[in-house]
Amino acid sequence: METKNKMVKTPEQLLNIMKAAAIGDMCFTHILGFIRVGMTEIQVSDEIERVLRLLGAEGLSFPTICVSGERTNLPHGEPTDKLIEDGDLVTLDFGAVYNGWCGDMTRTIAMGHVTEEQKKVYNIVLAAQLAGIDACKAGEKCFDVDKASRDIIEKAGYGEYFPHGTGHGVGTEVHELPFLNRESKEILEENMPVTIEPGIYIPENFGVRIEDLAIVTSFGIINTVKSAKDLIIL
Known part of the structure; x- marks a missing residue:
């Protein structure tokens, strides 16, 4: 059943999205115990996709992203045979499809240790x-949610390294209206599922992205992604 406004989802549709997100959370927990220095990006992305399906996903929201080291500066980098090394950041971006509805989450983790710069950028x-999440509720402009996240990054001096929008709608497609960016004209409404995913990507160095999938309400959001966001060092 489609709603009059396709950006607003029914309770049943939202439940499917929440189940897709729960599969993603369980998969991420598994990967934290699986990933090791010396594995390739492809080995990790293949394991993510295997476990998503094992946990009940009927498909993938999009091809899984696993990038490590300097390659984390590619917002949509494809996994390669690059070996994951001690001191690398690793960005994992993936989603399950459940009953035709998409999940979407991103976490950036560290292998072995982090530099002060990596820790600073991550924070x-x-x-x-978190500022984007706090700004996200029914009646707010998508532009203003983007601005809340972007202002933090710009004030820290990294504005030129945040090239994409803060988020997008999710449904039967992983990228749907509304878009949360500097050109957005949409107003958030209750029961819109949107991502909040700012990032910093420093050329020839590293990148960080953190993404949750949020359901908009009148009082804020219901976050469908429960995985920890404090920096995880394995």
């Missing part, structure tokens, strides 16, 4: 992501 992105 800036986390602050930006």
